Amino acid sequence: xxxxxxxxxxxxxxxxxxxxxxxxxxxxxxxxxxxxxxxxxxxxxxxxxxxxxxxxxxxxxxxxxxxxxxxxxxxxxxxxxxxxxxxxxxxxxxxxxxxxxxxxxxxxxxxxxxxxxxxxxxxxxxxxxxxxxxxxxxxxxxxxxxxxxxxxxxxxxxxxxxxxxxxxxxxxxxxxxxxxxxxxxxxxxxxxxxxxxxxxxxxxxxxxxxxxxxxxxxxxxxxxxxxxxxxxxxxxxxxxxxxxxxxxxxxxxxxxxxxxxxxxxxxxxxxxxxxxxxxxxxxxxxxxxxxxxxxxxxxxxxxxxxxxxxxxxxxxxxxxxxxxxxxxxxxxxxxxxxxxxxxxxxxxxxxxxxxxxxxxxxxxxxxxxxxxxxxxxxxxxxxxxxxxxxxxxxxxxxxxxxxxxxxxxxxxxxxxxxxxxxxxxxxxxxxxxxxxxxxxxxxxxxxxxxxxxxxxxxxxxxxxxxxxxxxxxxxxxxxxxxxxxxxxxxxxxxxxxxxxxxxxxxxxxxxxxxxxxxxxxxxxxxxxxxxxxxxxxxxxxxxxxxxxxxxxxxxxxxxxxxxxxxxxxxxxxxxxxxxxxxxxxxxxxxxxxxxxxxxxxxxxxxxxxxx
Amino acid sequence: xxxxxxxxxxxxxxxxxxxxxxxxxxxxxxxxxxxxxxxxxxxxxxxxxxxxxxxxxxxxxxxxxxxxxxxxxxxxxxxxxxxxxxxxxxxxxxxxxxxxxxxxxxxxx
Numbered sequence: 001x002x003x004x005x006x007x008x009x010x011x012x013x014x015x016x017x018x019x020x021x022x023x024x025x026x027x028x029x030x031x032x033x034x035x036x037x038x039x040x041x042x043x044x045x046x047x048x049x050x051x052x053x054x055x056x057x058x059x060x061x062x063x064x065x066x067x068x069x070x071x072x073x074x075x076x077x078x079x080x081x082x083x084x085x086x087x088x089x090x091x092x093x094x095x096x097x098x099x100x101x102x103x104x105x106x107x108x109x110x111x112x113x114x115x116x117x118x119x120x121x122x123x124x125x126x127x128x129x130x131x132x133x134x135x136x137x138x139x140x141x142x143x144x145x146x147x148x149x150x151x152x153x154x155x156x157x158x159x160x161x162x163x164x165x166x167x168x169x170x171x172x173x174x175x176x177x178x179x180x181x182x183x184x185x186x187x188x189x190x191x192x193x194x195x196x197x198x199x200x201x202x203x204x205x206x207x208x209x210x211x212x213x214x215x216x217x218x219x220x221x222x223x224x225x226x227x228x229x230x231x232x233x234x235x236x237x238x239x240x241x242x243x244x245x246x247x248x249x250x251x252x253x254x255x256x257x258x259x260x261x262x263x264x265x266x267x268x269x270x271x272x273x274x275x276x277x278x279x280x281x282x283x284x285x286x287x288x289x290x291x292x293x294x295x296x297x298x299x300x301x302x303x304x305x306x307x308x309x310x311x312x313x314x315x316x317x318x319x320x321x322x323x324x325x326x327x328x329x330x331x332x333x334x335x336x337x338x339x340x341x342x343x344x345x346x347x348x349x350x351x352x353x354x355x356x357x358x359x360x361x362x363x364x365x366x367x368x369x370x371x372x373x374x375x376x377x378x379x380x381x382x383x384x385x386x387x388x389x390x391x392x393x394x395x396x397x398x399x400x401x402x403x404x405x406x407x408x409x410x411x412x413x414x415x416x417x418x419x420x421x422x423x424x425x426x427x428x429x430x431x432x433x434x435x436x437x438x439x440x441x442x443x444x445x446x447x448x449x450x451x452x453x454x455x456x457x458x459x460x461x462x463x464x465x466x467x468x469x470x471x472x473x474x475x476x477x478x479x480x481x482x483x484x485x486x487x488x489x490x491x492x493x494x495x496x497x498x499x500x501x502x503x504x505x506x507x508x509x510x511x512x513x514x515x516x517x518x519x520x521x522x523x524x525x526x527x528x529x530x531x532x533x534x535x536x537x538x539x540x541x542x543x544x545x546x547x548x549x550x551x552x553x554x555x556x557x558x559x560x561x562x563x564x565x566x567x568x569x570x571x572x573x574x575x576x577x578x579x580x581x582x583x584x585x586x587x588x589x590x591x592x593x594x595x596x597x598x599x600x601x602x603x604x605x606x607x608x609x610x611x
Numbered sequence: 612x613x614x615x616x617x618x619x620x621x622x623x624x625x626x627x628x629x630x631x632x633x634x635x636x637x638x639x640x641x642x643x644x645x646x647x648x649x650x651x652x653x654x655x656x657x658x659x660x661x662x663x664x665x666x667x668x669x670x671x672x673x674x675x676x677x678x679x680x681x682x683x684x685x686x687x688x689x690x691x692x693x694x695x696x697x698x699x700x701x702x703x704x705x706x707x708x709x710x711x712x713x714x715x716x717x718x719x720x
Contacts, residue, residue, distance in 0.1 A: 228648075
């Protein structure tokens, strides 16, 4: 008899639900995609409903419900934190108690409300936060054994764990606990550089190549003590998060000689250098950690999860180091992926199901296309109801041939096809795509479509078999979690990058695929595989046949502050509100010039808080 | 509720703060140790490393869970009865979950 297990993450950020049938992942989705509120932390009623629908089951069919974190153990940290802070901590005590004791302790009630029951087990199970991360990385991986690293801001207590997975078992070998946290250190710099914690870390990583790591020694001399095995502690006299709701204090600002950058103000060389410095320190810690774990476990394989595992630059350094032969990183590495990990851990730990292995290079993540899809009849019904003008293609091949010509002529496509991605990256199901050879594509996409900072790089989607023609990488990167350099033969000579004028640096053409070549010649690669996404693979193949290039720019289908589009309606709105030229909804294509402008939509940007 | 929260803070959190100062106990390990070879440690809460149940549908069940959590930490046990009362009060107040978490504090609790 099959077991259906529902995993849930909620109440921190990026609430999500995942459902598995035995050890097969059936569905997973973030709540934000349904509520249209970025990083929505609220209980994922919508995502749960979707998971049940996708699995074709009723709530009474669920064997077990698992939450990805232990609320009482988290409270243990919380109360000890406040007891350590004394009176200074009262400013955040009330809010924290409301959030923890008032909401997070009552997961059972939320589950009861969502499902009308607690599953056949009759009670909700709680999986340790970092074990949820570790399970999300190991069980879907193609490996029968692996070293496992989890790093994030904080779970209940843990901030970093080293573990080993073999067969059905995962053992956590050692840990680093709050308040010492590599994730919180990176977040402190995110805040100091004027970006939002939880979403700005990715921007800081993208900013790093513009700077020089001139503050790295200062960081290591004052803020973090790193041991040879990669373990570390922070000097808490520079941080404020024990006694307040901010991350850093005056001493931190004094160390770097100025107050924090104001959000949305001009980015200066200083922020670039700070970003480069904290990135270098992060890489040093991560490389030492994984080298230590390699020596300890002897495994050839490494699995990673936790928010810091989304630092694809550091991941690329691990790959280059060749410490491990194989690396697999959970694409939903943040808290959303904890829902999946909790369910998988329960399957193997509680029900003793065998770890599934599909063979070398075949993982169980299904390309991370685990979210909702819409049939042709559903899409057509939507378009007809609103009388939107479209062109329908009978075959994907015909559609792709037409789209390849549009891309080759410089058009930007909103591409919506198949099941939505699980995790923060768009992988060719809900993507904005364009010609990577275009000199103007990066600035056009950033400023006229994404409405985001001009320095932010774009990622390439490349046919898997052609990846070595463009990038110095010898492995697959289907989840856009590895960074590697452009091959030297494609690079162009550029002037030095020491200018204070970021725009002049950005506008330099660095390769024959300039739209996806970052300032240091790196790129965050997505290899596209026929097996996992034949439609998107077919589109890039058609583009290659038309132009000779097998690389497209691939960025998430949203504007700044908006969750990635989920439904045809979301996609249509994003298409009409931006300079996207063509909207692809499965086999239906819509051209901007054929559409009637949206009525009464002038203030739509106020719907989304800037990230 | 604000008064109740403040009373709880003054009755339990501040005395705990004074207690750990007097006893020189550390509830959070904040010190650096330059002489240490490693900062890695064994699991601090091995009993909670895998799957657990929490059965606090009634005040009695919640009290039992909290006493189990802090069975080796007597300084925390005195707050359990008041904490249970506070928890059920907050539960009633938060029945319709509307909490908006600050992006700056999520990591703390």
